[in-house]
Structure formats: structure tokens, C-alpha cells
Amino acid sequence: MRERYDHVLGCEQESARLALRYGADERLAREAALLHDVTKPLNFDEQLKLCQKYGIILDTVEKNERKLLHALTGACVAGKVYDACAEVCRAIRSHTTGDADMALLDKILYLADYIEPTRNFPGLSELREEAERDLDGAVIMGLTMSVRELAESGRLVHPRTIDARNSLILRKET
Numbered sequence: 084m085r086e087r088y089d090h091v092l093g094c095e096q097e098s099a100r101l102a103l104r105y106g107a108d109e110r111l112a113r114e115a116a117l118l119h120d121v122t123k124p125l126n127f128d129e130q131l132k133l134c135q136k137y138g139i140i141l142d143t144v145e146k147n148e149r150k151l152l153h154a155l156t157g158a159c160v161a162g163k164v165y166d167a168c169a170e171v172c173r174a175i176r177s178h179t180t181g182d183a184d185m186a187l188l189d190k191i192l193y194l195a196d197y198i199e200p201t202r203n204f205p206g207l208s209e210l211r212e213e214a215e216r217d218l219d220g221a222v223i224m225g226l227t228m229s230v231r232e233l234a235e236s237g238r239l240v241h242p243r244t245i246d247a248r249n250s251l252i253l254r255k256e257t
Contacts, residue, residue: 084124086201091120093199094192101191105218108188115174115192118161123153130156137163144241151241154179181226181247190222197225223251 095116102112122133130152134141137159145151158176161167167175174192177185181193198211198221206228214221226248233240 087120087124089201090199091117093201094119094195097195097199098191101195101214101218102188104215105187105191107191111168111171111174111188112191112195114167115161115171115178115188116195118165118167118171119157119175119178119192119196120153121160121165121175122156125153125156127152133159144239148239148241151179177243177247180241180243181222182243183246183250185222185247185251187218190218194218194221194225219251219255223248223255226251 095113098112098116099109101107102109122130125133127149130149133139133156134152137156139155139159141152141155145155154176158172161175162169162172170186170188173186174188176182177189178192178196182189185193194214198207198214210221210224210228213224226244229244230240230248
């Protein structure tokens with residue numbers, strides 16, 4: 084429980100910092116960060132009940148990669164229970180997989196969740212450095228790291244992750 088608490092506060096801190104750095108609404112960034120894992124502690128059956136309650140239809144990857152469900156259910160709970168705006172809910176929904184049309188807040192939450200101060204993994208220093216230089220470049224780097232890690236561990240990669248990566252790369256090339 085303490086680890087989740089520290090992670091959420093670290094994500095809030097990093098989201099606020101990135102929002103200030105890249106011109107997003109700091110209050111919305113903090114709100115999204117504080118709510119992004121609101122349903123993560125729930126077990127699979129509880130997640131499924133929320134999916135049913137909110138009409139969330141799971142695709143094949145989501146049914147097999149249970150870790151993805153908290154983003155979907157969390158976005159609904161953030162909106163319905165905590166009255167979060169659509170922008171915050173969208174960022175929460177895409178914080179695990181990304182999305183082809185990521186808005187600024189989506190990118191900030193995705194990246195903040197990845198690089199907040201309690202995280203520690205190979206390549207993190209380089210990712211944090213890229214986050215200082217180029218938000219899109221850092222999100223691409225994070226998505227690439229995720230795809231690589233999932234593929235190397237034999238797990239499924241959600242199509243939204245591939246779409247997010249490809250979309251950002253194509254936008255950078257134009």
C-alpha cells in the first residue's frame with residue numbers, strides 16, 4: 084500500500100513538473116496523476132464488475148493482459164465518482180497503452196507514470212533526459228521500451244501501443 088501511495092504522489096509531482104515544462108494545465112495534470120491508479124488495487128473479478136457496470140467492452144489483449152484493465156475502469160471511476168473532466172479521464176484511459184491521437188495531457192501522464200521518482204529500471208536515466216528535451220521523443224522512447232519489454236517476456240502488446248508509437252513517429256517526420 085505504501086508503494087502505491089509513493090508512486091501516485093511521485094506521478095503527481097512529475098506530472099506537474101512536465102505540465103509546467105510543456106505548457107499543460109498543471110491542475111489537470113495533478114488531478115489525472117492522483118486518480119490514474121484509482122482502481123489498480125482491485126482484483127480481476129472486481130475489475131470485471133466495473134467493466135460491466137460502465138459498459139466497457141474488452142478486446143482480446145485486455146482480457147489476457149489484466150494489468151491494462153485499471154486504466155479503463157479508472158477512467159470511468161474518475162469521471163463518474165470523482166467528477167473528473169473528459170480530458171483527465173482520457174489521460175487516465177491511455178496511461179498504460181498510449182493512444183494514436185494522444186493529447187498533451189495524455190502524453191504527460193503516460194510519461195510521468197513511467198519516470199516518476201520511485202521508478203528504477205534500465206534505461207530510465209536516458210528516458211528522463213529525453214523527457215527534458217522532447218516530450219514526444221520521450222513518449223516514443225517509453226512506448227518502444229514497453230513494446231520491447233512485453234515482446235521479450237512473451238506477453239501481448241496492445242494495438243493502441245503500436246498505434247501510439249507509429250502515430251508519434253509519423254508526426255515527428257512531418
